[in-house]
Structure formats: C-alpha cells, structure tokens
Amino acid sequence: MSTMLSIRDVRKVYDGGGEALKGVSLEIEEGEILALLGPNGAGKTTLISIICGIATLTSGKITVGGHDVIEDFRAARRMIGLVPQEMNLEPFEKVINTVALSRGLHGLPRNDSYLDEVLKKLSLWDKRDTPIRELSGGMKRRVLIAKALSHAPRVLFLDEPTAGVDVELRKDMWQIVRELKAQGVTIILTTHYIEEAEAIADRIGVISRGDILLVEETGSLMRRMGRKDLLIELHEPVATIPESLSKYDLRHGERDDVLIYSYDTQAARTGITQLLTDLSEAGLVLRDVQTRQSSLEEIFVGLVRDNNAEDAA
Ligand SMILES: Nc1ncnc2c1ncn2[C@@H]1O[C@H](COP(=O)(O)OP(=O)(O)OP(=O)(O)O)[C@@H](O)[C@H]1O
Numbered sequence: 001m002s003t004m005l006s007i008r009d010v011r012k013v014y015d016g017g018g019e020a021l022k023g024v025s026l027e028i029e030e031g032e033i034l035a036l037l038g039p040n041g042a043g044k045t046t047l048i049s050i051i052c053g054i055a056t057l058t059s060g061k062i063t064v065g066g067h068d069v070i071e072d073f074r075a076a077r078r079m080i081g082l083v084p085q086e087m088n089l090e091p092f093e094k095v096i097n098t099v100a101l102s103r104g105l106h107g108l109p110r111n112d113s114y115l116d117e118v119l120k121k122l123s124l125w126d127k128r129d130t131p132i133r134e135l136s137g138g139m140k141r142r143v144l145i146a147k148a149l150s151h152a153p154r155v156l157f158l159d160e161p162t163a164g165v166d167v168e169l170r171k172d173m174w175q176i177v178r179e180l181k182a183q184g185v186t187i188i189l190t191t192h193y194i195e196e197a198e199a200i201a202d203r204i205g206v207i208s209r210g211d212i213l214l215v216e217e218t219g220s221l222m223r224r225m226g227r228k229d230l231l232i233e234l235h236e237p238v239a240t241i242p243e244s245l246s247k248y249d250l251r252h253g254e255r256d257d258v259l260i261y262s263y264d265t266q267a268a269r270t271g272i273t274q275l276l277t278d279l280s281e282a283g284l285v286l287r288d289v290q291t292r293q294s295s296l297e298e299i300f301v302g303l304v305r306d307n308n309a310e311d312a313a
Pocket residue numbers: 014015016018019020038039040041042043044045046047
C-alpha cells in the first residue's frame with residue numbers, strides 16, 4: 001500500500017489568534033477509511049478545509065497522492081472529493097444538473113454514463129430530474145455525496161456525514177462508504193459518533209483542541225474496549241501487594257482495600273479462577289468482587305479530559 005495523504009506538522013492560527021491546529025501529523029494509506037473523532041471545536045473541519053484548499057495552513061506540509069496542496073494545488077484538488085457539513089445546494093436546480101455542473105467545475109468533460117452510475121449507486125436515479133427543493137433532507141445528503149463523486153476522486157472527505165440523519169440513512173451511508181473503499185477510494189470522515197467510527201473505520205484518530213491524541217487501528221481499540229476490570233474488595237486494606245501475586249499486575253483502586261485486575265474478555269482464559277485461589281493463599285480475604293467494562297467511550301472521554309487538563313495547566 002502507498003501513502004495517499006501525508007500531513008506533516010500542520011499548524012493553523014486563525015486571524016483572531018486562535019490556534020485551531022497545533023502541529024498535526026498523520027499518514028493515510030490508499031484505500032483506507034480513517035475516522036477523525038473529536039468534540040466540537042476540536043479542529044476537524046479546519047484540517048479538512050486546509051487539505052481541500054478552502055483554508056490556508058500557517059505552517060507544515062500536506063500532500064495528496066504526492067501532490068503538495070499549495071504548490072501543486074490543482075493536481076491535489078483534482079484527486080479530492082468533499083462532502084461538506086453544510087448543504088450548499090441550489091434549490092431550483094435538478095439533481096442531474098447539480099451533479100453534472102460539479103463535474104464541469106473540476107474542468108472535466110461530460111461523462112453521462114459515469115454520472116448515471118453515481119446516481120444509481122446513491123439511489124438517486126429515479127430522482128434525477130427532481131428539483132433539489134423537493135427532496136427530503138436524506139436525499140439532499142445523497143446529492144452532496146454525488147456532487148463530491150462527480151469527478152471520480154481518489155480521496156473522499158465526509159464532514160459529519162450522518163449528523164442528524166435517521167438510523168436507516170446512517171446505515172445506508174456506511175454501506176456507500178464501504179463500497180467506495182472496495183473501489184480503492186481513500187476515505188476520511190469526521191464524526192462525533194463513536195459507534196460510527198467503530199462500524200466503518202480501519203483506523204480511528206482522536207482529535208481534541210487541535211491535537212491528535214491517538215491514531216489506532218479500530219480492531220485494537222476494540223480489543224482495548226474488550227478489556228474488563230475485576231474489582232476485588234478485601235476485608236482488610238493491603239499497603240503492599242504480595243510478591244506472589246506479581247504476575248497478575250494488580251493495582252490499587254481508590255482505596256487500599258480494593259485491588260483491580262484487568263483482563264481480556266476475549267481471551268481463552270481470563271485467569272480469574274487462579275487469581276482467586278492465589279489471593280486466598282496469600283492470606284487475603286475477599287469481601288466482594290465486581291466487574292467493570294472500559295468502553296471506547298471511556299477511553300475517548302478520558303483522553304479528551306486529560307488533554308484539557310494539560311492545556312489548563
Ligand atoms: N474562520 C474561523 N476564524 C476563527 N476561528 C475559527 C474559524 N473557524 C474555526 N475556528 C475555530 O477553530 C477551532 C476549531 O474549529 P473547527 O470548526 O475546525 O472544529 P471541529 O472539530 O470541526 O468542530 P465541529 O465538530 O463543531 O464541527 C474552534 O475553536 C473554532 O472556533
């Protein structure tokens with residue numbers, strides 16, 4: 001696989017002095033789906049706008065398919081399709097004309113059979129002669145995607161594609177994204193929804209206050225999510241965890257009479273039975289045990305909270 005999008009140490013300071021991106025670096029492979037997950041104001045739209053040439057970067061370097069987005073703007077832009085957050089559609093225009101015009105704006109010749117294919121793929125074929133204003137919100141979103149695909153881009157950006165859409169349309173959107181990936185299109189989507197990132201992304205990047213906090217393969221994040229904590233409450237506090245229990249990597253809870261054991265729920269053996277025997281042999285008496293799931297939501301909230309605390313310090 002080759003790198004399709006390379007982002008190196010990108011900073012963005014808006015005119016008012018706000019630093020929206022604080023040195024973001026990221027490499028995205030051809031055919032990959034990356035989800036950028038982050039709260040409001042994290043810098044997701046700013047990053048996409050810079051890559052697409054809508055905003056300028058303060059410092060750093062970005063290439064798309066090897067083309068520098070500043071020095072080689074046209075070639076870079078030709079490779080990119082953008083589905084924006086806002087509906088920027090002409091209400092009286094017909095669907096087919098809207099999409100054809102978008103292709104023309106990229107300086108490409110007419111290609112009716114390609115556009116027919118795009119409309120069919122997005123279930124817009126029977127609406128091709130309908131004026132935009134007569135479409136439902138969901139259909140308008142599909143038109144935004146059709147516009148973005150009108151010049152057969154190799155990289156597609158979807159800025160919060162499913163914000164405010166119903167469950168059915170969300171699932172349809174995910175299916176569309178998967179089909180595009182199967183054709184080798186590289187996809188970067190921003191989202192507030194963790195389950196959306198989990199459902200379709202190969203990797204998940206967490207962004208907060210202009211910093212990328214983590215980029216990790218979705219499967220490995222899911223495995224982390226598959227970890228559970230066993231909270232062991234003891235009759236008496238233990239200041240030091242006995243040496244005989246070192247293989248369990250136990251740690252203290254909030255109090256000295258609580259020990260925590262983390263284990264993988266997917267593993268063939270969780271080690272819990274043996275741990276309980278070994279605890280008793282070490283002379284520790286149990287009062288209670290309970291389990292606790294650490295979810296991706298928790299990982300995410302924890303990361304963002306730590307980042308905010310660092311910024312405040
Ligand atoms: N044109 C602008 N001028 C000044 N500041 C801006 C501008 N656009 C965005 N910002 C600021 O930059 C920061 C990042 O905003 P951005 O829109 O990129 O975040 P986001 O992650 O896309 O948020 P959301 O999820 O709400 O869309 C915010 O603090 C925002 O107020």
